[in-house]
Amino acid sequence: MVSQGSSPSLLEALSSDFLACKICLEQLRVPKTLPCLHTYCQDCLAQLAEGGHLRCPECRESVPVPPAGVAAFKTNFFVNGLLDLVKARAGGDLRAGKPACALCPLMGGASAGGPATARCLDCADDLCQACADGHRCTRQTHSHRVVDLVGYRAGWYDEEARERQAAQCPQHPGEALRFLCQPCSQLLCRECRLDPHLDHPCLPLAEAVRARRPGLEELLAGVDSNLAELEATRLAEKEALARLREQAAKVVMQVEEAAEGVLRALLAQKQEVLGQLRAHVEAAEEAARERLGELEGREQVAREAAAFARRVLSLGREAEILSLEGAIAQRLRQLQGCPWVPGPAPCQLPQLELHPGLLDKNCHLLRLSFEEQQLLKDSRKDGARSPGGDAAQPQSRDGVQTPNQDRAQTPQEDEAQPLKAERAETPQEDGAKTPKEGRPQTPQEDGGTQAARGGRSNKKRKFKGRLKSVSREPSPAPGPNLEGSGLLPRPIFFCSFPTRMPGDKRAPRITGLCPFGSREILVADEQNRALKRFSLNGDYRGAVPVPEGCSPCSVAALQDAVAFSAAARLYLINHNGEVQWRRALSLCQASHAVAAMPSGDRVAVSVSGHVEVYNMEGSLATRFIPGGKANRGLRALVFLTTSPQGHFVGSDWQQNSLVVCDGLGQVVGEYRGPGLHGCQPGSVSVDKKGYIFLTLREVNKVVILDPKGALLGDFLTAYHGLEKPRVTTMVDGRYLVVSLSNGTIHVFRVRPLDS
Numbered sequence: 001m002v003s004q005g006s007s008p009s010l011l012e013a014l015s016s017d018f019l020a021c022k023i024c025l026e027q028l029r030v031p032k033t034l035p036c037l038h039t040y041c042q043d044c045l046a047q048l049a050e051g052g053h054l055r056c057p058e059c060r061e062s063v064p065v066p067p068a069g070v071a072a073f074k075t076n077f078f079v080n081g082l083l084d085l086v087k088a089r090a091g092g093d094l095r096a097g098k099p100a101c102a103l104c105p106l107m108g109g110a111s112a113g114g115p116a117t118a119r120c121l122d123c124a125d126d127l128c129q130a131c132a133d134g135h136r137c138t139r140q141t142h143s144h145r146v147v148d149l150v151g152y153r154a155g156w157y158d159e160e161a162r163e164r165q166a167a168q169c170p171q172h173p174g175e176a177l178r179f180l181c182q183p184c185s186q187l188l189c190r191e192c193r194l195d196p197h198l199d200h201p202c203l204p205l206a207e208a209v210r211a212r213r214p215g216l217e218e219l220l221a222g223v224d225s226n227l228a229e230l231e232a233t234r235l236a237e238k239e240a241l242a243r244l245r246e247q248a249a250k251v252v253m254q255v256e257e258a259a260e261g262v263l264r265a266l267l268a269q270k271q272e273v274l275g276q277l278r279a280h281v282e283a284a285e286e287a288a289r290e291r292l293g294e295l296e297g298r299e300q301v302a303r304e305a306a307a308f309a310r311r312v313l314s315l316g317r318e319a320e321i322l323s324l325e326g327a328i329a330q331r332l333r334q335l336q337g338c339p340w341v342p343g344p345a346p347c348q349l350p351q352l353e354l355h356p357g358l359l360d361k362n363c364h365l366l367r368l369s370f371e372e373q374q375l376l377k378d379s380r381k382d383g384a385r386s387p388g389g390d391a392a393q394p395q396s397r398d399g400v401q402t403p404n405q406d407r408a409q410t411p412q413e414d415e416a417q418p419l420k421a422e423r424a425e426t427p428q429e430d431g432a433k434t435p436k437e438g439r440p441q442t443p444q445e446d447g448g449t450q451a452a453r454g455g456r457s458n459k460k461r462k463f464k465g466r467l468k469s470v471s472r473e474p475s476p477a478p479g480p481n482l483e484g485s486g487l488l489p490r491p492i493f494f495c496s497f498p499t500r501m502p503g504d505k506r507a508p509r510i511t512g513l514c515p516f517g518s519r520e521i522l523v524a525d526e527q528n529r530a531l532k533r534f535s536l537n538g539d540y541r542g543a544v545p546v547p548e549g550c551s552p553c554s555v556a557a558l559q560d561a562v563a564f565s566a567a568a569r570l571y572l573i574n575h576n577g578e579v580q581w582r583r584a585l586s587l588c589q590a591s592h593a594v595a596a597m598p599s600g601d602r603v604a605v606s607v608s609g610h611v612e613v614y615n616m617e618g619s620l621a622t623r624f625i626p627g628g629k630a631n632r633g634l635r636a637l638v639f640l641t642t643s644p645q646g647h648f649v650g651s652d653w654q655q656n657s658l659v660v661c662d663g664l665g666q667v668v669g670e671y672r673g674p675g676l677h678g679c680q681p682g683s684v685s686v687d688k689k690g691y692i693f694l695t696l697r698e699v700n701k702v703v704i705l706d707p708k709g710a711l712l713g714d715f716l717t718a719y720h721g722l723e724k725p726r727v728t729t730m731v732d733g734r735y736l737v738v739s740l741s742n743g744t745i746h747v748f749r750v751r752p753l754d755s
Contacts, residue, residue: 019082022057031080032073036061039079045070077167101128119152121145121161180208255366256492277350284347302335488704488712489691491720491748494735497538499743504528508743512555512564513729521729521737524552524564531555531562536731536747545577556596556603563603565592570605572618581618593640604648606637611648624665643686645707651681658694660709669709687750688733695725702738721746
């Protein structure tokens with residue numbers, strides 16, 4: 001492409017596709033120029049003309065077709081001249097593979113001339129050496145420029161040939177165009193000038209060009225100026241779009257951090273309030289126990305005295321009654337005279353109140369404001385402005401616009417100010433059920449639930465709650481059993497993309513995922529019998545060929561090779577699909593999980609409750625049963641992966657547990673608790689720090705466990721867009737890739753605690 005303001009060379013015009021028709025992609029034939037200055041073959045334009053109009057294939061501008069047809073469009077003599085030069089360089093009669101002289105047949109009457117060694121640039125004829133010498137000696141041609149034919153064919157004289165080249169008249173073959181008719185703006189040869197342009201003022205072509213060149217150059221300069229402005233505007237648009245995307249990504253991070261920061265603060269307040277509640281209840285219970293002990297003692301003494309008096313009165317004889325009458329009366333009067341508590345001591349009942357802003361539908365804890373970007377041109381005129389200038393809106397350190405301090409706040413804003421903290425997300429009341437599994441209940445939903453319960457709920461308790469100032473430190477998303485386990489790594493959505501390709505005959509069924517090189521994943525599509533390559537951004541990179549008839553199930557990438565299981569076989573192929581080796585596996589297992597070892601030179605596969613490890617040559621390196629031989633027949637690892645620490649992590653469907661074992665098969669951790677929700681454990685992945693990510697397909701969750709298999713909490717839920725997740729993998733130790741049953745893939749960045 002020629003840069004703006006520079007003149008294109010003749011070599012560039014001849015060697016580029018400038019002389020090719022953009023419609024038929026061949027060399028232009030009868031070139032016709034449209035008003036938009038795009039040139040095509042006359043026959044190609046005739047095929048595009050419909051209804052008196054045609055649309056330029058390049059700029060899509062609609063052009064009316066002249067009444068005489070596409071032949072009436074202007075002939076591009078400039079292109080014709082270049083085509084003539086190209087044809088002259090490549091054409092000519094041949095004798096024994098060499099061009100023939102054009103004058104020898106005219107002089108000697110021979111049917112063909114001798115081999116040409118020179119060319120006359122003025123006559124455009126190839127000449128033999130004798131004719132070339134004679135051409136320089138005649139009166140009419142002694143001033144002609146005769147050059148070496150080899151150098152001419154090599155392009156050494158293209159510029160000079162163009163200067164001496166004359167455009168030919170299309171109406172009078174052999175006549176050169178020499179004049180310009182000024183009233184008609186038409187090029188004329190000597191024959192054309194006689195009639196009907198005899199009385200029209202005409203100019204020689206050189207004089208006409210000198211007269212009209214300044215006007216064209218002025219117009220060209222104006223267009224160049226417009227091009228400069230267009231280019232500057234285009235660059236400004238790109239920069240504005242880049243700033244928009246950058247700011248949008250930043251706001252996404254800020255929204256997540258703010259919402260999770262508020263969740264963290266609310267959870268801290270939850271623990272604080274529950275602690276206060278426990279302390280109050282314990283103190284009240286202690287006081288009540290003391291009172292109850294005293295009351296029970298008094299009650300026991302009174303009952304025993306009353307029972308003794310009744311026995312004496314009912315069973316005693318007169319003398320016996322009278323002998324004891326004084327003691328009984330004294331004791332009964334003593335018991336009646338003791339201070340008596342008429343009722344239970346007053347007890348302060350705990351009540352919970354929520355800030356009214358949480359139940360206000362008009363209270364938006366997260367709010368966006370939009371600021372119009374200044375154009376690049378305006379910023380250059382006005383000079384660079386600092387973000388904190390007088391004209392700029394106040395901003396926080398993260399670039400989020402904050403309200404002016406002097407602006408009056410509305411009652412709703414003032415009411416919600418203690419809990420706003422710039423951006424927030426309200427979790428549900430502790431112990432309340434959410435409308436959807438895994439998604440925090442919003443204040444509106446919580447308020448609606450309480451309203452539906454009616455006055456009965458309000459009689460039982462009121463709601464109290466004040467949000468403290470929220471820390472802006474990024475905090476992980478808490479899981480359901482956060483207490484006692486610390487904060488967790490949290491997901492940040494990265495991208496989502498489908499895996500169905502145009503050549504697929506069926507909907508994808510993803511049964512295996514694995515990292516494949518740098519920021520790339522390999523997808524095992526069992527339904528379409530394909531191993532598809534995708535970048536982490538979702539760009540399709542082609543496929544790794546598989547042996548015919550194979551439906552890959554689980555897959556793992558090794559050093560310059562790919563291992564996958566299909567039916568009851570384990571395959572190792574190179575990136576071109578050539579089979580390196582195959583091994584038969586047990587038929588008693590429906591599918592076999594495959595995982596690459598951290599070293600990348602061995603592959604592990606689950607077979608009938610035990611794990612087999614093969615090297616790159618296909619030899620069995622080791623074999624073990626998780627937990628030892630005592631567990632023979634008690635394990636069934638349906639999903640398998642390895643950790644950077646060299647541990648094996650598998651989903652055991654026989655024990656309905658997640659098991660972690662070392663390289664010798666010794667179990668270092670196992671989880672089968674209520675955090676599985678009664679589901680069969682699904683696909684497993686491990687990040688670079690050893691955290692385990694376990695898929696629970698039935699409840700649309702991915703839970704996180706520590707390196708020894710202790711459950712920490714939820715990592716992904718239906719709130720994150722999970723719908724029937726199938727398999728997962730970890731890329732670069734920090735990107736969790738999750739495939740869904742519909743063939744869609746979600747990518748989440750795992751944000752660690754210290755970031």
